[in-house]
Amino acid sequence: MPVGRVVQNIGGFQTVLTEEGELITCTARGRVKHAQGEIVVGDLVSYTVGPRGAVIEAVEPRRNLLPRPLVANVDQAVLVFALHDPEPSLLLIDRFLVGLQAAELAVLLCFNKMDLARPKEARELARYYQSLGFRVVLTSALTHEGKKKLLSHLYGRCSVFCGPSGVGKSALINMVRPGADLPTGEISPKLRRGRHTTRAARLIPLGRGGFVVDTPGYTQVDLEGLDRAALLRAFPEIAARSEDCRYRGCAHLAEPGCAVKEAVAQGLIPAARYDHYARFAAEIAAERPWSRS
Ligand code: GDP
Ligand code: ZN
DSSP states (O other): OOOOEEEEEETTTTEEETTTOOOEEEEEEEEHHHHHOOTTTTTTEEEETTEEEEEEEEOOOOOEEEETTTTESOOOOOOEESSSSSSOOOOHHHHHHHHHTTTEEEEEEEEEEGGOOOOOHHHHHHHHHHTTTOOEEOOOOTTTTTTTHHHHHTSSSEEESSSSSSHHHHHHHHHHSSSOOOOOOOOOOOHHHHHOOOOOEEEEOOOOOOOEEEOOSOOOSSTTOOHHHHHHTTTHHTTTTTGGGSTTTOSSSSOTHHHHHHHHHTTOHHHHHHHHHHHHHHHHHHSSSOOOO
């Protein structure tokens, strides 16, 4: 059975991008909806083509499901911050890094509005996060600087742009959007009439494979319910030193013989990063005590 990816879902009709690169309009078999619930943009589906059109017969199990916009099987978050206007906050960047990695999204850090920044400062900020183990790109949605580099990280993956408002997420989505837009598909008369025709997210297929979600994702993050493993994923340089702590399950806060605090004292881990880690740890611990690792 042929397979494809749902790129749009409006009024009970799904637009599916086939393996041949064609867009077809499908409806879902009733039993599919019964067994798996509503079909969501991003779903990988198997379909058949009969005299009455294309019909979705099965949905692959989802790797993940983003709540807002509702999209399945997202591979990475492009975390956007502006280099200037608004000024980037390192604390807020780290907070997003924690939240996105807790949502099991790989992160690409994108510093936008390069045209407004001093090149040296931009490069220093990029190098800082690169040295901590993150992928970083510098862009300007205005001049299109960094567009190729950004695209090279988007090809072959499904990406959602995240970050605070005003940093240029929408401008960047427009920058990477290829000329041809998706067809608007068939909208049921009932939907057309309604006043609240909020359109669900769509996937924009990229020229060389991969997709971009056309609506920004997380614009803020909530650390509620997080566990220590998730916190440490956003602090790879801290996680890497945990092995050498005197106590297994060291939280790197007040314990003696902590290799992390030793590394901070020696300047091997930036003090600001450790400070952010300790703040988030305290915030999480206020909700629930550390679990043993
Ligand atoms: P969003 O809230 O993150 O989606 O941000 P927008 O894409 O709406 O952009 C916010 C404002 O910043 C708009 O006025 C954009 O024109 C402007 N903007 C976005 N990207 C750039 C950029 O790279 N350089 C400059 N100078 N302005 C930008
Ligand atoms: Zn420790």
